[in-house]
Amino acid sequence: MPDLVLWDIDHTLMATRGLGRELWAEAFAQVTGVTLREQASVTGSTERVILRETARAHDIPYNDDLFARFADALGAVHVRRAAELRERGHALPGAAVVLAALDERGVQQSVVTGNVRGAAEVKLAVFGLDTYVRLDDGAYGEDGEGRPELLRLALERARVDAGLAVFLGDTPADVAGGREAGVRVVAVATGKASPGDLRNAGAEAVLSGLADTGQVLVALGA
Known part of the structure; x- marks a missing residue:
């Protein structure tokens, strides 16, 4: 054992039946001021890598401060929309x-x-x-x-x-x-x-x- x-x-x-990407896009727009056009591959990856590659695709400079603010925003949007997550996922x-x-x-x-x-x-x-x-x-x-x-x-x-x-x-x-x-x-x-x-x-x-x-x-x- x-x-x-x-x-x-x-x-x-x-x-999460698609809601995860919506929450990610909301946090991304909140932190960068840019509407998400395309997201880097999420399969088997981590949020740090996904954010870095997605920021690059939008010509946004990436640094640790951006990730820290994004992590806070992503956590907060999950809290705010927890009831929706329960309904859809x-x-x-x-x-x-x-x-x-x-x-x-x-x-x-x-x-x-x-x-x-x-x-x-x-x-x-x-x-x-x-x-x-x-x-x-x-x-x-x-x-x-x-x-x-x-x-x-x-x-x-x-x-x-x-x-x-x-x-x-x-x-x-x-x-x-x-x-x-x-x-x-x-x-x-x-x-x-x-x-x-x-x-x-x-x-x-x-x-x-x-x-x-x-x-x-x-x-x-x-």
């Missing part, structure tokens, strides 16, 4: 049940996500998933640029060795990041990546989703 299970958020635990089938089952077994859980922490906290709370994860042990978009860096930080915060942890994500970048950080990766094909894509990236196990609690627990070794 793992000592620690780390979760990606978007398309692994939940779906949803936790993926089985997510809450799996989290609860791991909690009952005494498995420590947290998140490793490209979301800024303010947005991540709102998303988890809106869908009732926050009670199962130790938010202070996680790693977020403010903490780095890539999954390996974030995973290593989460392991340090949780005080768990990489060999005793499992990471669940839905993208090849999640899988590659977990392998680089020395963490066992279980992938869920609930995002854009196919099961084959996730296997080819090196996932130890690939699940179609989280609805079959027993199957998920077996894949996690729990």
Whole structure:
């Protein structure tokens, strides 16, 4: 049984059904004064990288101050529109049940996500998933640029060795990041990546989703 299970958020635990991009565009316009024309690829990336590449596409100078202001704005807009997020989005089938089952077994859980922490906290709370994860042990978009860096930080915060942890994500970048950080990766094909894509990236196990609690627990070794 793992000592620690780390979760990606978007398309692994939940779906925002397009609202996420709307909230991102609102924060971007608020901070830059520029209407979003195009957003850099978000799949498997972090908010810091997405903002830098999106700013570049709009000829906006990027620096750490811009990111800090954007992170604050993005967190605030998630708080302000939390009710809309609850109405339009949803936790993926089985997510809450799996989290609860791991909690009952005494498995420590947290998140490793490209979301800024303010947005991540709102998303988890809106869908009732926050009670199962130790938010202070996680790693977020403010903490780095890539999954390996974030995973290593989460392991340090949780005080768990990489060999005793499992990471669940839905993208090849999640899988590659977990392998680089020395963490066992279980992938869920609930995002854009196919099961084959996730296997080819090196996932130890690939699940179609989280609805079959027993199957998920077996894949996690729990």
